[in-house]
Amino acid sequence: MRYLNKIVFINSAHIPYAEVKVDGNVHFVGTQGVGKSTVLRALLFFYNADKLKLGIPREKQSFDAFYFPYPNSYIVYEVVRDANAYFILAFKHRGRVAFRYIDCAYRREMLMSEQGEVYTEWMHIQQKIDKGVHTSRIIDRYEEYRDIIFGNRHEVQPEFRKYAIAESNKYQNIPRTIQNVFLNTKLDAEFIKNTMISSMTDDEISIDLAYYRSQVSAFEQEYNDVHLWYKTDKHGVVTVRRDADKVEKAYHDLLMITAKIKELISELVYTYQRDEQRLPLLYQELGKLKEEFARINRLISEESGKYNKQKDGKNRELGAVEARLKEIADKRKFYQQSDILSVVNRIEKEDFVKNEIENKKRYKEELTLQHKSITDKYAALTEKLQLELRTIEATYNEKKNLLQAVYNREVERITQQKEERNKEIYKHFDVESQTVDEKIQTANIDLAAAKSKRSTYQNTHLYANELEQCKNKIDQLHEQHRKTEIEKEQNRSKINELRHEAEAERQKIEQELQAQLKDLEQKNEKLAQQIAKLDELLAQYKGSFYEWLSTHKQGWQQTIGKVVDEQHVLYNNQLHPQLSSQHNDSLFGVDVDLSQIEREIRTPDDLKAEKQDAEQEIEENKKRIYKCTTATQENIQQIENRYAKQIRELRMAHQTLEANLLQTAQQIKVEQVKMQNWDKRNEEEKQKRLENIDLQISKLQEQLSTFQQEKEKLRNKRYRELKASEQESASANNAKRKDTDNKIEKLLQETQEKTTAINSQIEQLKMQESNELAGQGVNTTALQQINDKLVALEKELDFINNNRKRYFEYLSFKEEWLPEEDKKKEQKRKLENDLALLDEKFRLRSSRLGQQKLQFETKIRDKEAEQTQLEKGLTAVDNFKLSIENKTSIEWTTVKPKTSTDPTEQVLQLLKDSLYDKLGKADALKQNVDRFKSYFSTKNTFAFKTQLNTDDDYMTFAQNLCDFIDHDKIEEYSRRLSNRYGDILQRISKEVGSINSYASEIGKIINDINADFHERNFAGVIKEIALRSQPSSDRLMILLNDMKTFNDEHTYDIGELNLFSSVQQRDDTNSGVTKRLFEFMMCLNENPNRSRLVLSDTFKLQFRIKENDNDTGWIEKISNVGSDGTDILVKAMVNIMLINVFKEKVSRKFGDFTLHCMMDEIGKLHPNNVRGILKFANVRNIYLVNSSPISYAVSDYKYTYLLTKDNKSNTLVKALITMKV
Structure with a gap:
């Protein structure tokens, strides 16, 4: 007998020390709050070791904190094991309860000193334990603790097996039932059913x-x-097959674009290598062209410099001539305005005036000859006055000439300043004009080049080479398409031949398999009939004649067993057999010697063994069927794989050919579109270029007009500046002239005043002479007339003398300047012709050099454009390689180049477009694949992968789907x-x-x-x-x-x-x-x-x-049977019976062992019911442990303990009575 014998509390749950014996029914007595439930929970913990299933409210201290508040807090469980005992020490380890198993009976001195000091260190405790006593390691896993207590040999180490009170790996219902009784939880049918089933077998049924x-x-x-x-939608369309076709098409499209990308990569490698080789040569060509272009520019610059130099010289000469002509014109205008011809006419009559004066003087002498003294006197007086008058006039003329000389010097200075200003104006004009002339020259050159370029564009197809390349490529593609069609037909024929061969081999193997399967299935049918008969016999065993004979008739196998029918008699349960009073071996009154009859009686075990053999044979046949089927499937799979490999290669080639055909057709369309695009692009580009050139011509014409206007503005500016200089000079001349004239006028006025006074004296003398002569009888009237005439002639002579210089200046102008005017005019015309000829020659040379410059500019621009295109293409390819090196697996070094005339950048763009198109087609494939696979779950029948991550996954899926469709696998799955x-x-x-x-x-x-x-x-x-x-x-x-x-x-x-x-x-x-x-x-x-x-x-x-008289009827839940006490009583009784069922199941090896059933709040039961439930449990080797506020029926309990509190709120446990049982 094994059972829990004693619980010892040491510094646990407010109990300093208490030993509680539990080897019988136990009753705890005490008022509320003294610790009755505390002791019961400690007892429950021995069985369930589950701190959460002890009924401790959440608001109270945890089990660890309450039961083990100190390092030297212990609970000891002493267990009786047949003839000896061992104890389990529960203590706190690392914050939670742990256990040690000690293979000896508990003694107080093991844990406490004589002075009552409780040991804390395990070392002290171990010293108090007898030598040779086994002490276990620390058990801190509660599941391991329960496995040891209840003997789960599968999980327990051998050293712990001796501590088991039972032996079962399905012991869980024991602590669960004990726990349910204590916690008074509901009891339903499921719990009881599981308990009964667990009691039947350790195996799960x-x-x-x-x-x-x-x-x-x-x-x-x-x-x-x-x-x-096979499922169709409302339109009669099988959506799965439709979507599968879409996947197949998307797959072929992706193959096609992949092939195109491969071709473009080959072309890109070729064009890259071609451009790498071309670029150095292009640099050389471009250098030579730039040298020639610099030479042309130098020639243009030299020609322009030479032209400007010549033109400047001519312009300076022309300016001098024009200045001289203007000076002549100004002189002429001056002389015309000063009536120089009248002066010339008067001066040319000087001799006449002098002769006339002499004649008048002789005539006067003749008139005054007789009165010569008078005349001489007056003549002398007059001569004196005349001399004074001449002196005054001479002084006047001298001062006038001096003023005139000063004036002339000033005029000469002003004229010189004017000429210097004019030279500066012409010089500045020449400088500015040279810049404008260069602009005009450049504009004319550019204008001529632009017009020539426009004519070239107008009559040229800009993309003739590209058109020719497209035509040649279309011819090549047509030829390639024809050859691919032939190869495709040959490929299709090979695929059909291989499929027919594979189908023939598959049908042959399947026919052989069907023959084998038919034989095995017939055998299994016979065995199934045999098993059915055996099941029928086994089902009839309970209550059958066979069972009755086995119980009531020893040795029946050698008597009645030899003669009765097995199915109809031995396993018949409707015979109601009884023992006869006759005990002989007769058969219905006839003695028969049965010793010669050899017959084996099949026991139920024999039937089960025979059934098992039949079932095993069926299983073996099924294995053979499976093996044959598997082998056949493997053979078929091998055949399919063998042919599939060839067909797959052909199909891949076929798909490649189809892709090539589609690609070729598409390329033809592309090339045709390219031709149209080139034509369209030519028109657009030509129109664009012509518009640009027209705009350029318009701008050049505007620039030329602007430059010409700028030149005209310079001329106007020169004219204005010259005119301003002339006006300034004229103004200065006029000022000087006015100043001189004012001075002369003043001098003249002074002279005239003197002259007038002298003339007045002369007149008086003349009057006195006349009067004196008249008194002498001289004809004074005639004399007066002569005198007046002489005065007039002398004035004329004075005029002539005064204007003689002007006269000679005019004669000089007439003789020297006027003849020069015609020469200057001729020189001006010649210079103008020379300038025109110089301009024409310069225009022709500039036009020729401009054409050369334009040609070189065009060539350089084309070469630079080609260079830019090549460099841009090469750079773009390098960048492209860098950008995709981590995204693609292109092995550039192993790519075989393919000839292409397209620019690298264009091929690269086509490759990029194709890669982008591939992404689109890959996305389309993914979308179609995703749509198709959305019909199927992850573990679909056809092993279609639904977790697709990479592009290869999708390609493999699409390829497998194409194979699936081509091999018509769906029909095979349908049959299977x-x-x-x-x-x-x-x-x-x-x-x-x-x-x-x-x-x-x-x-x-x-x-x-x-x-x-x-x-x-x-x-x-x-x-x-x-x-x-x-x-x-x-x-x-x-x-x-x-x-x-x-x-x-x-x-x-x-x-x-x-x-x-x-x-x-x-x-x-x-x-x-x-x-x-x-x-x-x-x-x-x-x-x-x-x-x-x-x-x-x-x-x-x-x-x-x-x-009593209350009948619940048949119910599935035990509740509300009667009062609360009655419900508790019924549940306790049922639980006790269930514990007993399982207890008997697990106690086969150890024999009997005793369990405890705790019922707190026993006060709800009547004493008679308490006595009855105790007996109900004890006869089943179950001790009841109850508690109540007061004690009663003491004789029914082996132990009655009183629980109280001392003045320190510690719980004291005192044994009131111990009954001997």
């Missing part, structure tokens, strides 16, 4: 729903997946699925039959419990507690029973029709199977967490409780 979920899920998966290939559903149904039928076979054993346990109650009940208020089993209302169990029944009724006609046949009248059997499998699948899906159908699901357990 169940149907693996997870397996069937996978099988049925697979069946559903396969059925739905295959059905998708139609042959599988029968096996699933048959296995379900078998397992349901197996689990239902435990119904009789469950009934026996229920009967034993009911009988146990009746046999060992106590006289109390509970008159009856009865249990019974009823058919399960579980929908899944009902469905499985229906499937078994259906299978039993249609064993030989399941699976003959293709589930996907288009026949409208489908076979009822197959329809029924499909319907039930789908119901099964739906039922499993509705309960996804249900992994097994256990034995408890196969039946319902009901209770019937009679309390």
